Amino acid sequence: MANATIELVNALRETAHRLRNGANYSWGHHGACNCGNLLQVVTHLSESEIRKYAHTANGEWTELAQQFCPVTNAPLTLVITKLEALGLTPTDIHHIEYLTDREVLQNLPGGFRWLKRNKKEDAIIYFETFANLLEEKLLSNLHININTIVPAKKTVKAVEEIIYA
Template structure:
């Protein structure tokens, strides 16, 4: 599962909002699909740039991830590297394209877990649920300092 970073959580929410508000969505387009839309938010590249980069190598996002090389200078590998630096893991990219990460799906009622990977509303719901999950994980890591109440009650003299 992805590292819960504020950048990734925010990008997931922005992507979901953009899709809900009518951003171009086309599951068969490498820059306009589930991963492509998130990649746009994380990289600030256009859907056409992402698609063009991906077409320099064969395959969909699953195959691009399988062939990913962190030392490559292929543009699609640079896009994937930027996505990973935001907190994603390679498997997360695959799960996003198919909307099939079990931890995310468990957040839905049983009757709503059968998301269709190429339906805009399902992608929006999945990204929002994933962002909520990551935010909860991030908040669990935050520890607030414990204050000594006896010191707080004492009068401070300057």
């Protein structure tokens, strides 16, 4: 699964928000499909610019992510590099395009079910669930040492003041 980052969580949420609010969605279009919409958020490129980059190689996003080579400096590397910098792997890109990550699907509201890769509403719920799952992972890894925030002598009193305020 993707490396949980605040940037990735925000990008997934923004993609879902844009789709929910009328962003163009066309699964067969490199710039307006699941990955294309995420890339619009991440790169600030238009769907036609993303499509142009994607057409410098052959295949769907699944194949494009697998063929990615950071040494070639082909234009496509820009968009794939952006996704990887967020914490995604080629496998994650495949799952986003086809809405198939089992961990995301198991955490869908209402429980596990298969989603349709070319259905806008399914893409929205997938992006939202993926963001929620990654956010939970971020929060579970968050460790706060109260002594680093409040000096040791004042810890109990400070905590009581926060709790009973």
